[in-house]
Amino acid sequence: MIIAIDGPAAAGKGTLARRLADHFSLALLDTGLLYRATGLKVLNSGGDPADVSAAAAAARALDPEDLKNPELRADGAANAASKVAVIPEVRAALLEFQRDFAKNPPNGAKGAVIDGRDIGTVVCPGADVKLFITASAEVRAERRLKELQERGLEAIYARVLQDMKERDARDSGRDVAPLKPAEDAFFLDTSGLDAEAVFATALDHILKQNSFG
Secondary structure (H helix, E strand, C coil): CEEEEECCCCCCHHHHHHHHHHHHCCEEEECHHHHHHHHHHHHHCCCCCCCHHHHHHHHHCCCHHHHHCHHHHCHHHHHHHHHHCCCHHHHHHHHHHHHHHHHCCHHHCCCEEEEECCHHHHHCCCCCEEEEEECCHHHHHHHHHHHHHHCCCCCCHHHHHHHHHHHHHHHHHCCCCCCCCCCCCEEEECCCCCHHHHHHHHHHHHHHHCCCC
């Protein structure tokens, strides 16, 4: 059982993915961590994330356990991620990682929930369930601002909103695997919904479309 969840930043994908993985006892993969984990792996080995051979080797050697490293949330990992993400060899290796995770979920899980930008369109076009989770840029900026403030970081709403819109434009306009709903995806706008309502709506759709529970 593969559940593909796509959508822009701060739409609620991560929270929903965790809830569905727990509910159905499925493995969970947050693909946004893959580039951070790759960059961090290079840094921890004393290499340069911009070095093609080092970054590609780190991507090929990535293990699901690497995604549990608490250092992934730090700025160093974020900066390294931006450098490795532009390397085609890294993107190819991580695409293979995602597909292998879906085909062979870790710890004997009977399937996987995969959260990202191009899961239903590129990574797992044959997924049993495809969800596209979105919300207005203004709502997502408010959520991200709250998240940053809870982490003790200073942030200004106008700047967060501008960054959000710029990221949306990059994700949707890129030539390779742009952010867009799969043709058969269930579209869910979370702008006026709390996490509980989002989960209930998604779960209702999944149970209506499939015979598992």
